[in-house]
Amino acid sequence: MSDPLVIERSERPSGLVVARQAAPAFAPSIAATFVAPAGYAYDPSGSEGLALLASSLASSGAGRRNRIELARELDRLGGTLRTSCHPESAEVTVWGPRASSEALVAILADVVLAPRAGTADLDRVRRQLYERQLRETSQPESRAERELFRAVFPPGHPYRLSGVGSRRSIGRIRRSDIARFHHDHFSSEGSFLVVTSARPLQAIARSADRLFAGLKGRRGPKLPQLPTARTRTGALPPIAMPGRAQVEIRMGGPSIARGSEVYPAAYLANEILGGRPLLARLFQKVREAHGLAYHASSELEPMRWGGHWLVQAGTGPERTAKVLKLLESEIDRIRDTPPSTAELEAIRTSAIGEIPLGLETTSGAHEFAVDVTYHGLPGDFYRAWPGILRSVRPSDVRRAAEIAFDATRAATIVVGPTV
């Protein structure tokens, strides 16, 4: 199979799901990602930051290599190793030349199975997380998002936080906590290995059986309970940050999960509102028509358990009121009025037309494969995606926008020099 839009899967005897995507034929690289149920939703109470700490430490040595030996080996192979931690999952990704494929996947297996961060590594990453905590509250952009999500999601909800924990919670975490978390969450149950490569699935699966044999018998974690307490909505108290040059505005709230039946229409609603760069309404209205701001856009972030939406703009203090009014009116409009057929068609054509751009590089194509595998979508999902989008009608977009950009659970915050 050489179609990068078709993802093949095999569940291995260990329970690990291995997915394979053909690398674009003209691309000289491969990519492999291990996705584990190890996001910060699983942080134990009082140890907030544990998942991110564990994820950040993954590149601090593995198997027989310490941190510097690991870095040197990656350089020798021409590869990179990246880790990321999200609310629901954590990912480790290797990327590099085709000729290094086997060796890179072996490193990935080492990182997943045999991390070996020392005390000095823990101290170093802790210092880096302290800095991230400070930055999160001191930059208007991140501060605005932080306060917004803390308002619209109840305490204990994983989408409420960024995973960095507090100085106190990070300070309390010991190496043994990290080792236990890693063991419990990097398991065969609930984890995926996604490989974008020219090698056939059977060959990849056989390698995976051998390299990831140590996962056998490990059980996955229990899904966390998501709290449903009432949250704050409407206009939140503004936060003044004197000395800054620009005001940051954020509006948003909880939204749909990726598995929602309205997802395709909600996806198009977000693209029309502010997600499609340069074409979307927010950019057109706030920047192109009124010249009020450099950036104005929207995001829809559907995950497995739910999601959130966000509208954002940055502008001068004297223009804030005008921008707020425009943003609000555009959000109301997408909820209240179906887009014209022409507008929907333009956005839809753009969304379908961009699929080949995702296949320009191995890492671009790999994102499709990780997305399909993580969300349990059919292997040919991106083959079918254009047809799904074509079936969406203007009235579907309005209805989906009403659900996905739920006004009753939304809030607004303004952060900046004088607000």
Add this chain to the structure above:
Amino acid sequence: MSRSGLVDRFSLPNGLEVILAPTPRSPTVSVWVWYRVGSKNEWPGVTGASHWVEHMLFLGSPRYRKGEIDRAVIGVGGRLNAFTGNVFTAYFSTVPREHLAIPLRIEADRMTRALLAPAEVTRERTVIRSEREGAENWPEFRVSETVDELAFRRHPYRWSPLGYPEDILALTQKDLAAYYHRFYGTSNAVLVVAGGFDRGAVTRTIRRRFGPLPRTGEDPTVSTKEPPATGERRARLSGPGSTPSLTIGWRQPGIADRRIPAIAMLDVILGGETALFRIGRPWGSSGEHPSARLYRALVDSGLAVSATSSFSPRIHPGTFTIDIQAAKGITLERLEEAVLRETERIARAGVTRREMDDARVKVRRGAELAYEGAGATGFRLGYFAMLGPKGFERALLRAILRVRASDVQVAARELFESASRVVVGYDPTGDGSAG
């Protein structure tokens, strides 16, 4: 590995340089136009003009009214954008291969005939101000701007491509139009097409679209020379923020200088990578480098949370900088001592054979996958065309790989002299919030 063996280069009679890099099976094609104009061509009073003109080229031409360029490219699933630096301004569109005609038509149209309508200039002024204000929210921008202001007294590298706020307020439509007509045109541009296309057909289209354009566009030599530095220059900033930071810069030769390959190796050994040949992303930093000297001396030791070096590939002499973010409780004075200890150590004792071997591997590996994708290929071919003549990338790569340990030591000794040193510290005053 550079792409020069698989690339066609030719010039049109009107001076336009063309670079074609076909990858027959690629589903996409990327069109780039690079103009040899940037903040280096500005002068006090018109700072920021290059960047503002870049914005205006999306806002109307005879064939494309405002918004139509965006709709034409994004409407078919493409991506487009532009950016302005010190030495160039670049425009790009990447589209599914069957839509190649669209960006070629757009670029030919706006190369000499952008409208720069007065009403749009007025409206865009606020957008430009907003872009600058957004940057000013970041302490890193303030530090970087101060480093350049201290390092350069006369040369146009003194100001950021975003321009001074007072110039953004004062520039007129007439100023911008004059700037555009002076610097934009066929004889000051390089057109790069990369990705899935037929060489013959594209060559014919380019000749038809760009051939009739008049020969315009100056690339005047920037004659202003920065006088030799005669002593260290310092500034201490304070403002909102979370983390104290320190940037130390030194005067670095222009990209064509014979010492540059050794300076690039010095950058790899100190900071872990060098901008032109890095493993991973074609631009931006690729993450942490735990084996690099600065990382070991500053981050591992607990003095800092990050430590990087940057060699700036510029035509005229620029700055080589070291950027450090302090760990909690560490003073900037202590950080500065630690940085200078490392720069003195490398100048005095040189580098090890193993460091050289590792650095060569990194550079070689970084070059190998640098051309993956039509977008990265278009970027790279155009970028190197802005910096040097045909074959420049390959020659530079070879020269870097030939550098000896003794060359790195000599480069360090010459580079890290205190007379050209610029030191900028940033003391955060807290998050500044009242909420």
